[in-house]
Amino acid sequence: MKKLALSLMCLVTTIASAQKLKNKTANPxxxxxxxxxxxxxxxxxxxxxxxxxxxxxxxxxxxxxxxxxxxxxxxxxxxxxxxxxxxxxxxxxxxxxxxxxxxxxxxxxxxxxxxxxxxxxxxxxxxxxxxxxxxxxxxxxxxxxxxxxxxxxxxxxxxxxxxxxxxxxxxxxxxxxxxxxxxxxxxxxxxxxxxxxxxxxxxxxxxxxxxxxxxxFAYQKRIRIQLKNELSKDDAKGLMEKISSSLFRATTGSKPWEIQNMVDPKIGLMNPNTIFKNYLFVDEHFSTRSKNNQFFLEAYLYETDQSHLTEIIPRVKKIIEDNGYKDQLLSLSFIQENPTxxxxxxxxxxxxxxxxxxxxxxxxxxxxxxxxxxxxxxxxxxxxxxxxxxxxxxxxxxxxxxxxxxxxxxxxxxxxxxxxxxxxxxxxxxxxxxx
CATH class of the missing domain: 3.40.630.10 (Zn peptidases)
Known part of the structure; x- marks a missing residue:
């Protein structure tokens, strides 16, 4: 029985080797x-x-x-x-x-x-x-x-x-x-x-x-608001906060600007339910400057959906007007629109x-x-x-x-x-x- 088993093992091995060789030959x-x-x-x-x-x-x-x-x-x-x-x-x-x-x-x-x-x-x-x-x-x-x-x-x-x-x-x-x-x-x-x-x-x-x-990546746009008169630091901050909160869109409770979470298996990029999709937010770091009796507010915003980009300027304009700056507003535009x-x-x-x-x-x-x-x-x-x-x-x-x-x-x-x-x-x- 032992010899028979050994013979069978040799036969199986031979057949397997022949099959591998055949496979290699068949698909070189x-x-x-x-x-x-x-x-x-x-x-x-x-x-x-x-x-x-x-x-x-x-x-x-x-x-x-x-x-x-x-x-x-x-x-x-x-x-x-x-x-x-x-x-x-x-x-x-x-x-x-x-x-x-x-x-x-x-x-x-x-x-x-x-x-x-x-x-x-x-x-x-x-x-x-x-x-x-x-x-x-x-x-x-x-x-x-x-x-x-x-x-x-x-x-x-x-x-x-x-x-x-x-x-x-x-x-x-x-x-x-x-x-x-x-x-x-x-x-x-x-x-x-x-x-x-x-x-x-x-x-x-x-x-x-x-x-x-x-x-x-998200679409990155830099928006510029040009007003007739200078705003105080508090008024400028207040206006930007209203613009930011009105535009903001994201998964409930999420903070897509916290990019350290991109590697988090539960909410990061590798998860179908990631927080890094379908969002729009304004960067909290905005800049102000005055020139020739005119006042400029500038900030970056990030939007994931290209189809929403054309809606942003009209929405910001309405927010500015609704907050009492209609007569102050001189111009409103994107000043930086790098392709993504x-x-x-x-x-x-x-x-x-x-x-x-x-x-x-x-x-x-x-x-x-x-x-x-x-x-x-x-x-x-x-x-x-x-x-x-x-x-x-x-x-x-x-x-x-x-x-x-x-x-x-x-x-x-x-x-x-x-x-x-x-x-x-x-x-x-x-x-x-x-x-």
């Missing part, structure tokens, strides 16, 4: 694709420490918008060393690396921003900024390292790539100038990409990738499916809300080319690392670099080779 494409992404993971691991060192160098040597001279030089040389074509006459201190695959195909662009912030917030890392008053407090140093990593990984797979990848390193994002200037200078018309992708490190848990179709990031619906679905297929179901976390306060001039690229913008988790709560952009003690778990390089190298490869 699937096996080949699996090996490609496995190779991407291994290559990402191999260069990880090098990318961390590059990120830390950027962090120690931050440059403000319009001054990204050193960053441009480092990026250019890195891409040249990979064998990419490099162009720097694209706008300001921008860089475009061009990776031409071994076969013809579609064209995909990956964008990374470059500039740092003007601040001196506390920074707990050993590799803190060497430049007083300037700091990578938003994560663009991480973005540059990830983009260089993707270029590195894909360059190793050049012969198997069908098409061309453009790595756009964009200056002047913090001032909301760089992307529009690149577009206006004809960059997209020149390279004519079929798709464009980008990301931003966020306070989400490290390793988490989050995305949604359509608007990623809007992900192409079809392409977002395709990207989610691709990443889930490669790295397992739920590789991408659904985003059910729109974050206020933040925005990205990546929106200007999306106006010309279908694109997807992802949020990449950078926090490690157990280690006390909180990647809340523009906040004191902003830190990033550098494992997010590994996640970004691996996943988005795979996504680009998948999109190129599935024309």
């Amino acid at each position: 494409k699937q096996t080949k694709e699996h090996l490609v992404h496995e190779s991407i993971e291994l290559e990402t691991d191999r260069i990880f420490k090098k990318l961390v060192a590059i990120r830390r160098d950027f962090h120690e040597n931050p440059e403000l918008a319009g001054h990204e001279v050193r960053s441009q030089k480092i990026i250019k040389q890195y891409l040249l060393d990979l064998g990419l074509e490099v162009e720097t006459d694209v706008y300001g201190h921008g860089v475009v690396g061009i990776l031409k695959g071994g076969k013809k195909g579609k064209k995909i662009a990956w964008r990374s921003d470059m500039d740092a912030l003007p601040n001196d917030f506390p920074d707990a890392v050993a590799f803190k900024s060497k430049i007083k008053g300037i700091q990578h407090g938003c994560g663009h140093d991480v973005h540059m390292a990830i983009a260089l990593g993707i270029a590195d990984v894909l360059a190793k797979n050049k012969e198997s790539i069908k098409g061309t990848v453009y790595f756009i390193f964009q200056p002047e994002e913090e001032t909301f100038v760089g992307a529009k200037s690149m577009v206006d200078s004809g960059l997209l018309s020149k390279i004519n990409p079929d798709e464009i992708y980008g990301l931003h490190v966020s306070a989400l848990p490290v390793g988490q990738i989050m995305v949604k179709p359509n608007e990623m 990031v809007i992900n192409d619906e079809k392409l977002t679905g395709v990207a989610i499916k691709a990443l889930d297929n490669i790295y397992g179901k739920n590789a991408v976390t659904p985003d059910y809300g729109q974050v206020p306060f933040f925005n990205d001039d990546f929106a200007y690229f999306q106006q010309k080319t279908p694109g997807v913008y992802f949020l990449l988790g950078g926090s490690n709560f157990e280690k006390g690392i909180i990647a809340m952009n523009h906040a004191p003690n902003f830190q990033v778990d550098e494992e997010s670099i590994r996640t970004g390089v691996k996943c988005f190298s795979s996504l680009i490869m998948e999109r190129l080779n599935k024309n």
